[in-house]
Amino acid sequence: MDLSFLQQFINALQLGSLYALVALGYSMVYGVLLLINFAHGDIFMFGAFLGVFCSMTLKLPFVPTLLLSMILTALLGMTIERVAYKPLRHASRLSVVITALGVGLLLENGMLALTGADPRNYPEEFLVTTVYNIGGLSISNVKIIIIVLAFVLFLGLYLIVQRTKWGMAMRAISYDKFAVPLMGVSQNQIIALTFALGTALAAAGGILWGVAFPVLNPYMGMRVGWKAFIAAVVGGIGDVRGAFLGGLLLGFVEIFVVELGQYVGISSTWRDPIAFALLLIILVVRPTGLFGVARRQKV
Amino acid sequence: MSKHVSRLLLVVALLVSALGGLTVAAQDDCNFVGEVPIGVIASLTGDRPKVGQSTVEAAEMVVEEINAQCGLQIDGENYEVVILVEDSESKGESAVAAATRLIVDEEVIAIIGPQASVEAVPAGQVANDRETPMISPWSTNPATTLDRPWVFRAAFLDPFQGPVVAGFAQEEFGVTTAAVLYDIASDYPKGLAENFRDAAEASGIEIVAFESFTTGDTDFSSQLTNIIRANPDVIFTPQYYNEVPLIVQQARELGYEGPILGSDSWGTPDLLDLCGDACNGLFFSTHYAPDIATDVAQTFISNYEELYGAKPDDVAALTYDAFQLLFTAIRDANSLDRADVRDALAAIELYEGVTGVMSFDEQGDPVKCAVIIKIVDGAFTYYDSACPAGFPPEDAGEPAATATPAS
Amino acid sequence: MSTLRQTVSRWLAPLRRQLGRTPVLAFMLAFLLAVLLEQQVGENFAKSLEFRKIPKFFGLVDIFEPFSDLDFSGILAPFFPSPSMDVETPIQDSGAAIGELVSTFWNALFYQGARNPGFFSVLVRVLVYDIVIFIVPILILALLLRGPTLWVLQRLPRWLALALHLGALYVVLMLWGADGGTRELILIYMGINIMLSASLNLVNGYMGEFSVGHAGFMAVGAYVSSVLTMVFFTNSSVFGPALLSPDLGLPFGFIIALLAGGVAAALAGLLVAFPSFRTRGDYLAIVTLAINFIVTGVINNMEVVGGPRGLNGVPLWTNLTWIFLFTVLSIAAIYNLVNSTLGKGIIAIREDEIASSLMGVNTRKLKLVAFLVSSFIAGVAGGLFAHQLAYVNPGNFGILKSTEALVMVYLGGMGSISGSIIAAVIFTILIEALRPLAVLKWVVIPLILILLMLFRPQGLFGFRELKLNLGLRPKPTQGQPTETEASDAAAAD
Incomplete structure (x- = not known):
């Protein structure tokens, strides 16, 4: 194995971290509400576009843009939950899922209708790319920032979920959503908090994505969303560690199918079918994902 | 009360507009028949x-x-x-x-x-x-x-454009090896990539990497790493204006310094805005040069x-x-x-x-004819042209090829 | 306001009661006569209303045309500038865009030139046309025909009466719809959508799984049937001369190819059915999603069928008759399945898989049946679709197509065949009617979907069927009265 193998490892780490950030939000919402929030990918897009607003119109630098966009997106996430999902809390689960699908379509097409079809990017001075060449290995500061930030955000979230009272309440609700309100915990507040955290992470993912791949359009969230959803499920949806790991795994699978494919004579044209087939196999072997716990059904 | 008024207004509006549809539009001076x-x-x-x-x-x-x-x-x-x-x-x-x-x-x-x-x-x-x-x-x-x-x-068609670019790569850079990166799921890039490959191989250029991705992908790092390892003299990527900036930037980030060539799908000014300085010095073939x-x-x-x-x-x-x-x-x-x-x-x-x-x-x-455009200082500039054999006929006068660049 | 409504409904009450007792067949016959009326006087009447031609599809396709110039993109674009934009004063730019939008909208409502009448003008004229040509004649004729049709229906055996309905429906569709133009095209897409939504409803609604990759099965059916018809029955540039005679293509070749496409899609359905033994719910959703991705990915890599270039030269064989035939057969198959013992088992799986398996339901077998039937029908629909477009491309069968199928199922309501049919009809018309709105169309459709879900989470007909007054003789075993109060109006509440 030569150096380019290591290079691919870094490539995979970058892509995987981005998927992981989006997958985290999917997983948290699912854990608390058992809702596949299909609008999540489009919230990710919205976060990236808010980054354009902050950096181009408000002329903010990188860190304030990231924070402001995360806050605004969190507000959007809570609004969506309040307006579109909350009234359906006692309806059939699938009506909520379809509503989420509708909210996603509305966000992406509304964005297209209101802002036009031109692709966007961030100003050049936003995050100046520097490439470090370490013994034939090319690493840019952007890659490092993305990977580090993703891990920091994940650890922060993990600590919130594991160590704080709010986090405990979240886990409790996902464990038993009928008993917890009886203990004096406000279900609405916890759900709102979950949405705020999940969507803020999606916004962070969106801005980092926009930095790494600076061509933004209103449909950018669709594919990322579907893929992150798959990552979250493979990791075991409902578990933050699983989601993060699933995201990283998806990144590695996508990159290494191309890398290893050339040794066995498979062209990179087969990347998508093979990547998805691999994930399918994981699901068949472990039907509830890597970290998922099979919910015992009471009979 | 206000409800009734608004309803009345609506009815009036309906009637007026129904009548409006029947009236004849004012005629212009042209007397359109x-x-x-x-x-x-x-x-x-x-x-x-x-x-x-x-x-x-x-x-x-x-x-x-x-x-x-x-x-x-x-x-x-x-x-x-x-x-x-x-x-x-x-x-x-x-x-x-x-x-x-x-x-x-x-x-x-x-x-x-x-x-x-x-x-x-x-x-x-x-x-x-x-x-x-x-x-x-x-x-x-x-x-x-x-x-x-x-x-x-x-x-013009892929079977014309592919050889144009391949020929240009050979004449301009004297390349002996080339790599191709294209979107497998989109029929334009795929067709052009294959035509380029065939034309290049026919004229003695070795295709050392033929890598692909799927529409909507934005991360090309694994394919580009493979390409760079194969060490081609030139990369050809017949992609759209919204993918080219990503490909060019990622290739540069991964340490590729050689030329990158493209096709007529590059010819959108958005490409220049999105790509910034990274695209300066690159070439592509297209239908017309804005500065001609x-x-x-x-x-x-x-x-x-x-x-x-x-x-x-x-x-x-x-x-x-x-x-x-x-x-x-x-x-x-x-x-x-x-x-x-x-x-x-x-x-x-x-x-x-x-x-x-x-x-x-x-x-x-x-x-x-096709023209070759070079990106200079964030602008498309005329560089060269290539015509099908025997076109245009001599007596018709040379078109774009002989015109002088305006800038 | 409320008093007005009460007055109107009091006036209309006797009419509603009368119409409620009128069997569907009478409406069909009345519609048939109205179509004949339209063919006689429609052209001239439309011209006198300043239409250039007879309004298509009751004018539904025309009424949103005035809004085609609305452009909202200036409102937020200044705040989210693209690199090519020079924005100095975003708020003013946005304000100017809004001002322009308002004036465009105002013109769209009222008047915007001789060729482009305003919305209200179109609406009024469409309403006049529909009332004069369709609504009034149909109401009168249906009431007149009520007696005779009931008399006939009561004397016919049930199967013959049902066949009579289907025959009448077919004649109506052919007479009114087979214009070789927009109407026929909309009806064909409608049929395909009905097959898709009804078949997906079998899995998602009746069995309670969440399949999100229905377009994958459609793709398999489309490709297999296209390749078969092209190889055997057409002289194509892709596969060379026909292996069998092109004369055999219609009808036998087409039927065989469509069924083969369905079988191939059903085999692909096995890929979902087997994991479904162990995996359930959202995990199975991923399996279906991944299979959709894999199918299109594999087709992209198959040079034989053109890869991403698609397969060109598929014979243009699908027409209204084929669509009618296969839609009716599919609906009948699904209806019979869900009302059979097998169907009760499938519903039991939805309610409680473990309990049903304890009660002796062979859940594996039933899951196999449901997935096979569902993907088979999707495959046939794909084949019909391919022979309508005369061109297939893997891009046609992406997640978006699957999403459309999902939207139709939940719009109509889970576990309701009539819901699926009506949702597919509404959805297809909506797609065509809103086409002039361009970008806004995909803002309006999700909005409708969200509002519907908020105010009617079970969909239009969740777990219920629309009851039509068919005026049939009672079933010999069950002594139900034929004069059910339920009618179109009542059941649609």
Whole structure:
């Protein structure tokens, strides 16, 4: 194995971290509400576009843009939950899922209708790319920032979920959503908090994505969303560690199918079918994902 | 109370507007005796909204121009050109529905569009079956016009462009190895990538990497790492303006310093804005050079910029040409009969448009020259041109090739 | 306001009661006569209303045309500038865009030129046309025909009466719809959508799984049937001359190819059915999603069928008759399945898989049946779709197509065949009617979907069927009265 193998490892780490950030939000919402929030990918897009607003119109630098966009997106996430999902809390689960699908379509097409079809990017001075060449290995500061930030955000979230009272309440609700309100915990507040955290992470993912791949359009969230959803499920949806790991795994699978494919004579044209087939196999072997716990059904 | 008033107002409004529909519009000085309805199919939503937007902008501009000249003259009478735009949603079935609706319900004389082959191939079937002339400005799939006498196009085909780029790479850089990165799931890049590969191999260039990705991907690092390991002299990537900046930036980040070549899909000014400095010094082949001083092209570009505040892309230029070809055919035919217009279209010889001089071959595909553009200081600049053998004929005068760059 | 409504409904009450007792067949016959009326006087009447032609599809396709120039993109674009934009004063630019939009909208409502009448003008004229040509004649004729049709229906055996309905429906569709233009196209897409939504409803609604990759099965059916018809029955540029005679293509070749496409899609359905033994719910959703991705990915890599270029030269064989035939057969198959013992088992799986398996339901077998039938029908629909477009491309069968199928199922309501049918009809018309709105169309449709879900989470007909007054003789085993109060109006509440 030569150096380019290591290079691919870094490539995979970058892509995987981005998927992981989006997958985290999917997983948290699912854990608390058992809702596949299909609008999540489009919230990710919205976060990236808010980054354009902050950096181009408000002329903010990188860190304030990231924070402001995360806050605004969190507000959007809570609004969506309040307006579109909350009234359906006692309806059939699938009506909520379809509503989420509708909210996603509305966000992406509304964005297209209101802002036009031109692709966007961030100003050049936003995050100046520097490439470090370490013994034939090319690493840019952007890659490092993305990977580090993703891990920091994940650890922060993990600590919130594991160590704080709010986090405990979240886990409790996902464990038993009928008993917890009886203990004096406000279900609405916890759900709102979950949405705020999940969507803020999606916004962070969106801005980092926009930095790494600076061509933004209103449909950018669709594919990322579907893929992150798959990552979250493979990791075991409902578990933050699983989601993060699933995201990283998806990144590695996508990159290494191309890398290893050339040794066995498979062209990179087969990347998508093979990547998805691999994930399918994981699901068949472990039907509830890597970290998922099979919910015992009471009979 | 207010409710009643508003309801009353609504009723009045309804009546007024119903009457309004019956009144006759004010006539212009031109004394139009009739209309020439032309259908436009554009992908305003879906994967390619920008392409649809350029199409409609160019169409509205060209129609405004022709109507300012009192439209089309047939038998000495003025006919107003009217366009009817339908959205194809970047989907084949919607393009079919749009074409059917335009032909059957709106009774258009001809259709301009759709642009992408995914839409143009099935829509061309409808136009051909229903004997309505159709010009797809941008589609490069041979199937769009193949064995369809009623369907034409304004862009040159992959089998022409592939060798042009391969030949340029060999002459300009003397390359012996090349790599290709293309979108497997999109038919234009795939066709061009394969044509480039075949042409390159035929002329002795070794293809050391032939890597692909899927539409919508934004991370090309694994493919580019593979390509860089193979150490090619040049990378060819026939991708769209929204993917090229990503590919170029990622290639540079991963340490590739050689030249990157592209095709006519690069020719959107958005590419320059999105790419920044990274794209300077790169080359691509396309239909026309914005800085070339042919009068037609200059007028088109300055008018377009004045109207829309942005430089036209190649979709707009080709759409404009498609309209002008159609207008020429209608004038030549001196008739609004679809069959006459088709015959006149097929007979067009050496038409000089924005994108150069062209004639139609027997399949309805244009025979025209390609130009090589170099990106210099964030602008498309003319570099070279390549023409099909024996085109244009000597006596017709050289087109773009001999013109002097304006800048 | 409320008093007005009460007055109107009091006036209309006798009419509603009368119409409620009128069997569907009478309406069909009345519609048939109205179509004949339209063919006689429609053209002239439309011209006198300043239409250039007879309004298509009751004018539904025309009424949103005035809004085609609305452009909202200036409102937010200044705040989210693209690199090519020079924005100095975003708020003013946005304000100017809004001002322009308002004036465009105002013109769209009222008047915008001789060729482009305003919305209200179109609406009024469409309403006049529909009332004069369709609504009034149909109401009168249906009431007149009520007696005779009931008399006939009561004397016919049930199967013959049902066949009579289907025959009448077919004649109506052919007479009114087979214009070779927009109407026929819309009806064909409608049929395909009905097959898709009904078949997906079998899995998602009746069995309670969440399949999100229905377009994948459609793709398999489309490709297999296209390849078969092209190889055997057409002289194509892709596969060379026909292996069998092109004369055999219709009808036998087409039927065989469509069924083969269905079988191939059903085999692909096995890929979902087997994992479904162990995996359930959202995990199975992923399996279906991944299979959709894999199918299109594999087709992209198959040079034989053109890869991403698609397969061109598929014979243009699908027409209204074929669509009618296969839609009716599919609906009948699904209806019979869900009302059979097998169907009760499938519903039991939805309610409680473990309990049903304890009660002796062979859940594996039933899951197999449901997935096979569902993907088979999707495959046939794909084949019909391919032979309508005369061109297939893997891009046609992406997640978006699957999403459309999902939307139709939940719009109509889970576990309701009539819901699926009506949702597919509404959805297809909506797609065509809103086409002039371009980008806004995909803002309006999700909004409708969200509002519907908020105010009617079970969909239009969740777990219920629309009851039509068919005026049939009672079933010999069950002594139900024929004069059910339920009618179109009542059941649609």
